[in-house]
Every structure is written in C-alpha cells, then in structure tokens.
Amino acid sequence: MRAPTPHAFSLAVALSLVAAAPLSAQTTPAPAPAPAAAPAANGPIDRIIAEGTQKSEVMRFAAHLTDRIGSRLTNSPGMRQAEAWTQDQFRALGLTNVHKEGFDFGRGWWVERASVRMVSPRPIQLTAIPIAWTPATQGTLTAPVIVAPIRSADDFAAWHGKLKGRIVLLSAPGEGSEPRTPAFRRWTEEELQAFDTFRPERYDPDGTRRELAKLDFPRQLDAFLKAEGAVATATQSVRDGKLLHGSAYRFARGDTPSLPGVEIAAEDYRRLARLAAAGDAPVLEIQSDTRYDDSDVKAYNVIADIAGSDRSGAYVMAGAHLDSWAAGDGAVDNAAGVAMVIEAARILSKMPKPKRTIRFALWNGEEQGLLGSLDYVERHIATRPTPNPPRTGLARFIGWDLDWPIKPLPDHAKLVAYFNLDNGSGRVRGINAEGNTAAVPIFKQWFAPFASMDATMVANRKVGGTDHLFFSAVGVPAFQFIQDPLDYGSRLHHTSIDTYDHLKAGDMQQGATILAAFLWNAANSDAPLPRQPIPTEPKTETPK
Known part of the structure; x- marks a missing residue:
C-alpha cells in the first residue's frame, strides 16, 4: 500500500479531530491566520549589488592612490608607498594572508624636478619631461639642438662627426595631426557585437626573435652618441595636445644611459625642428634632477585572501596592476583597476565565507612587460624551460612563448x-572569454542580473597586453573585462594628464560590483569553470 502523501495525512488528521470535538468547540470561531512569513533574505548577488552601489568606497581608494601617492613607477618611492598602503587596506578589511612577493626587477628612479626652456632665438618654456631611467643633468645644461632622426644602427654613419656639443633631437618631427573622432566615447552595441569574432x-617565433634583437639598439645608440660627443637627447611625444609620456625600459641596476634624455611635447618639438631648418639652431636650457635608488632591486606584488571553507586549496583570483608611468598620477592606468579590486574585496568581506578562497593580487612591473604577473605564474602556476642564456627585463615578456613545453x-x-581589470575607469560592458567556448553560456548567465547596467556582452575573442595573458597562456581560465573606452586610448593612456579628474565614479562602482x-x-559554483587544454607548441606555419 502506498503511504499517504503529507498533504493527505494532514487532511485526514484534521477531519478526525473535527469529528471528535464537542459541538461547542466546532462552532468556536477559527483563530485569525498567522501573519505571513517575512520574505526570504535577498540572494547573494542582490546583497553584492546593494553593497557596491549604496556603500561604495571605490573613489576613496582611487583618490588616495592618485592625489596622495601619485605616480607609481616600479621601485620608485611612490610605488613603495603604494605597496605598503594597499596592504594596510586589505588588512583593515579583515583579509588574511596579506603579504608581498618579491621578484628581481632593477633600480628605482624618480623625478625630483625638471625644466626645459628654449633660450634662443627667444625665451620660452617648453612642455617636456625627463625620460624614465635617464640620468640627471648635474645642474643646468645649455646647448644648441640638432635634428638627427636615428632609427637603427644603419643611420650612424650619416651623423658621424656632426653631433659634438649638441642636444640631439632623435625623432622625425612630422607634420602633426588633428583628431577626426571624439576623444571620449562609449561602445555602441554594433561595436560590442563585432568583438565576438574568432x-x-x-x-611567429622568428618574429619574436627579431623583436628580441631590437632590444639592444638603445644601448648601441647611447654608445654612439657618447662617442660622438653629444650632451643630451630629446624625443618627440607620440601624441599632440601637449601630452607627455616619458616611457623607457633601461631599468636594470648599472644600466645607466650616458646622456640625460627628455621628451618634448609634439608642438614644441616641431617648432624646434622648423627653427633649426630655417636658420641658426635653437639653444635649449635643460635642468633634469632625476634620482636612482639601488637599495632594493626587487619589485613586489601585493597578495591578500578571503579564506574559503573548502580544504582542497582551490581559489579564484582577481588582479590589476599597481604600477604606472611617471608622467601623470596613473589614474586610469591603473589606479582605477586597483581601486575596483580593493572595492570588490570590501564588498565580499561583508558576505558569508565563500566555498573557495578568493585571492586579490596587485601586480608590479606591468608597464615593463607584465613582469609581476609573469613571476606569479612562474612561481605558482606553470614554468617553461629556462633559455640559455636566461632572458631578463623586457626580454622575458617578449621571448616567453619561445620556450616549450609548459610544466604545470x-x-x-x-x-x-582569474579576472583582470586594466582598461581604465569605463563601465564594464562584458568580458572576453579568451576562446573558452564552454565558459560563454556560464558568463551570460552571470551577467543576467546586470543587463540593466549595460553589462551583457560575452565575446569569445582573445586579447593581450595585460596581466591575464600569462595565466591564459598556460591553460588557466583567465579573463579580461570589456570596458567602455571613454578617453583612455585617445589621450590618457600613459600620459601626463592621467589624473583623478578623468575617473568616472558611477562606472567604477558598477565595475567593482x-x-x-x-x-x-x-x-x-558547484563545479569550477571549464578549462582548456594546456597549450603545446603550435606549428610555425600558422596561416596569416
């Protein structure tokens, strides 16, 4: 005989009790119904949305990194402050395992003060900046310029005997350009859909080897200029609008350029070139007070955890790079990403303990070749054979795909x-699935609560250039979010105006959430995200 259902059993008991009760009890009015149960607590995503949109501190984090600390060139005093301050923030949020991991990098460098003036044929202050890791002028350096575009060692002979006592303008001046598209924009739906392209x-290992061979040219050029008696170098900014960058890569301890170097705003540089072509060479006055610090050649990644309940050691990870270039305050590149990572940690610190540990990483040396995230991968995730001789500095980034096999x-x-943020302060519009087709439907489901926030796109494309790259390259599910460009690429990326003013608070709150x-x-999740096979060496005949 089949057992009665709970509903049938309850109904039978109720009827028997009614039949057995005295008449007076049967006619007694039924008690008022109990009040309805309170609604169930909001689901975890609703709690995350409420915390991230109503109690956000993301702009407080961003303001301290930019206005208070400022530029964070790897191993500079600003970077050392940022390493300490971000650890303090993680500890204040109650995170555990807060520590830094060091890797070999090179020397610190910063600008104490600098000035570049044209003093002849008329006095005028120029918009300029010392080039990273170049030496000081040891006071005021005054000399005429010479426009000598030198792109390779093949150009040396043409300038032999002509550079003594000169400030050498190394860039071809060009004619300038005017913008044809708005500097500030958001992705259209059509543009977003175009990202979903395989x-x-x-x-191209031969192409990689050619790139590696080019890395020695700055040292060849430096030796040539010193031998020719030049006194300083100048290059033209790659952007108009009086924007400056000052980027360079000679950061190894002891690898000191022979000559001071400055980057001059494009408009000022072209004026110098025109004057030099029309008559007597302009005379510049350069004061460059730059400093080196060789006391600690290690750069440091900052790591912190929200411990999970699973004893397997499984973890998920979010990261952004903490370092910046020296020209601005490193706001959109990448204090924005760092602030969103710390804010995500703050939000999740209010939640129950997760199943898997959640790890947060702030990378160092990203601007010099993703060196911080590369060190984490090589230290914890996977290795490749060490070349002979070993590659160092920027060559580690360029040559990493030459060495096979990958060893987990x-x-x-x-x-x-691993999830990465490094595209400025623009609103998150989606995520790049990095060819992980099995993850695409999962991510579409995860984005469903955020459709009203304009975040829906899952593009099955691969993108490079930032810290998820080496994780993905060894077969770990690693992803970069798609963000609205705003004016990131048009005028802020690596430039002197990369300051807090250009951050968008509403976008950053959305992104952190x-x-x-x-x-x-x-x-x-019950099951971890799908994984792709560990890559093996491709054929060199890859079609173009």
Missing part, C-alpha cells in the same frame, strides 16, 4: 579562474 592566433605547478589545478559578483559565482 581569430586564430599567429605563432601545484597551483595550476587549484586556480579556478560586477567583479565582486563574478568572484562570488566562481568561488561558490
């Missing part, structure tokens, strides 16, 4: 997913 990767380390299986939600989902 393009096979091109494997213990954390390769433990790291469930979505990052927190993705981390929560990845940390608590």
Whole structure:
C-alpha cells in the first residue's frame, strides 16, 4: 500500500479531530491566520549589488592612490608607498594572508624636478619631461639642438662627426595631426557585437626573435652618441595636445644611459625642428634632477585572501596592476583597476565565507612587460624551460612563448579562474572569454542580473597586453573585462594628464560590483569553470 502523501495525512488528521470535538468547540470561531512569513533574505548577488552601489568606497581608494601617492613607477618611492598602503587596506578589511612577493626587477628612479626652456632665438618654456631611467643633468645644461632622426644602427654613419656639443633631437618631427573622432566615447552595441569574432592566433617565433634583437639598439645608440660627443637627447611625444609620456625600459641596476634624455611635447618639438631648418639652431636650457635608488632591486606584488571553507586549496583570483608611468598620477592606468579590486574585496568581506578562497593580487612591473604577473605564474602556476642564456627585463615578456613545453605547478589545478581589470575607469560592458567556448553560456548567465547596467556582452575573442595573458597562456581560465573606452586610448593612456579628474565614479562602482559578483559565482559554483587544454607548441606555419 502506498503511504499517504503529507498533504493527505494532514487532511485526514484534521477531519478526525473535527469529528471528535464537542459541538461547542466546532462552532468556536477559527483563530485569525498567522501573519505571513517575512520574505526570504535577498540572494547573494542582490546583497553584492546593494553593497557596491549604496556603500561604495571605490573613489576613496582611487583618490588616495592618485592625489596622495601619485605616480607609481616600479621601485620608485611612490610605488613603495603604494605597496605598503594597499596592504594596510586589505588588512583593515579583515583579509588574511596579506603579504608581498618579491621578484628581481632593477633600480628605482624618480623625478625630483625638471625644466626645459628654449633660450634662443627667444625665451620660452617648453612642455617636456625627463625620460624614465635617464640620468640627471648635474645642474643646468645649455646647448644648441640638432635634428638627427636615428632609427637603427644603419643611420650612424650619416651623423658621424656632426653631433659634438649638441642636444640631439632623435625623432622625425612630422607634420602633426588633428583628431577626426571624439576623444571620449562609449561602445555602441554594433561595436560590442563585432568583438565576438574568432581569430586564430599567429605563432611567429622568428618574429619574436627579431623583436628580441631590437632590444639592444638603445644601448648601441647611447654608445654612439657618447662617442660622438653629444650632451643630451630629446624625443618627440607620440601624441599632440601637449601630452607627455616619458616611457623607457633601461631599468636594470648599472644600466645607466650616458646622456640625460627628455621628451618634448609634439608642438614644441616641431617648432624646434622648423627653427633649426630655417636658420641658426635653437639653444635649449635643460635642468633634469632625476634620482636612482639601488637599495632594493626587487619589485613586489601585493597578495591578500578571503579564506574559503573548502580544504582542497582551490581559489579564484582577481588582479590589476599597481604600477604606472611617471608622467601623470596613473589614474586610469591603473589606479582605477586597483581601486575596483580593493572595492570588490570590501564588498565580499561583508558576505558569508565563500566555498573557495578568493585571492586579490596587485601586480608590479606591468608597464615593463607584465613582469609581476609573469613571476606569479612562474612561481605558482606553470614554468617553461629556462633559455640559455636566461632572458631578463623586457626580454622575458617578449621571448616567453619561445620556450616549450609548459610544466604545470601545484597551483595550476587549484586556480579556478582569474579576472583582470586594466582598461581604465569605463563601465564594464562584458568580458572576453579568451576562446573558452564552454565558459560563454556560464558568463551570460552571470551577467543576467546586470543587463540593466549595460553589462551583457560575452565575446569569445582573445586579447593581450595585460596581466591575464600569462595565466591564459598556460591553460588557466583567465579573463579580461570589456570596458567602455571613454578617453583612455585617445589621450590618457600613459600620459601626463592621467589624473583623478578623468575617473568616472558611477562606472567604477558598477565595475567593482560586477567583479565582486563574478568572484562570488566562481568561488561558490558547484563545479569550477571549464578549462582548456594546456597549450603545446603550435606549428610555425600558422596561416596569416
């Protein structure tokens, strides 16, 4: 005989009790119904959205990094302050395992003060900046310029005997350009849809070797200029609008350029070139007070955890790079990403303990070749054979795909997913699935609560140039979010106006909230995100 259903059993008991009760009891009015139960607590994503939109502190984090600390060139005093301050923030939020991991980098460098003036044929202050890791002028340097575009060692002979006592203008001046598109914009739906395009990767080891060979040219040029008696160098900014950058890569201890170097705003540089072509060479006065610090050649990544309940050691991870160039305050590149990562940590610190540990990483040395995230991968995730001789500095980034096979380390299986933010302060519009087709429907589901915030796009494309790259390259699910460009690429990226003023608070609140939600989902899902096979060496005949 089939057992009665709970509903049938309850009904039978109720009827028997009614039949057995005295008449007076049967006619007694029924008690008033109990009040309805309170609604169930909001789901975790709703809690994350409420915390991220109503109690956000993301702009407080961004303001301290930019207005208070400022530029954070790797191993500079500003970077050392940022390493300490971000650890303090993680500890204040109650995170555990807060520490820094050091890797070999090179010397610190910063600008104490600088000035570049034209003193002849008329006095005028020029917009200029010392080039990173170039030496000081040791007082005021005054000399005429010579326009001598030198692109390779093949150009040396043409300038032999002509550079003594000169400030050498190394760039071809060009004619300038005017912008044809708005500097500030957001992605249209059509543009977003175009991102969902599969393009096979091109494997070109010979091209990589050619790039490696180019890395020695700055030292060849430096030796030539010194031998020719030049006194300083100047290059033209690659952007108009009086924007400056000052980027360079000679950061190894002891690899000191022989000559002071400055970058001059494009408009000022072209004026110098025109004057030099029309008559007597202009005379410049350069004061460049730059400083080196060789006391600690290690750069440091900052790591912090929200511990999970799973004893397997599995974890998910979010990261952004903490370093910047020296020209501005490193706001959109990448205090914005750092602030959103710290804010995601703050949001998730208010949640129950996750199943898997959630790890937060702030990378160092990204601007010099993703060196911080590369060190984490090589230390914890996977290695490749060490070349002979070993590559150092920027060559580690350029030549990394030459060495096979990939050897997984213990954390390769433990790291469930890595999410990266490094495209400025623009609103998150989606995510790049990095060719992980099985992750696409999962991400579409995770974005569903954020459709009203304009975040829906899952593009199955691969993108490079930032800190998820080496994780993805060894087969770990690693992803970069798609953000509205705003004016990131048009005028802020690596420039002197990359300051807090250009950050968009509403966009950053949205981005931090979505990052927190993705981390929560990845940390608590029943099954980890799908993985792709560990890559093996492609054929060199990859079609173009």
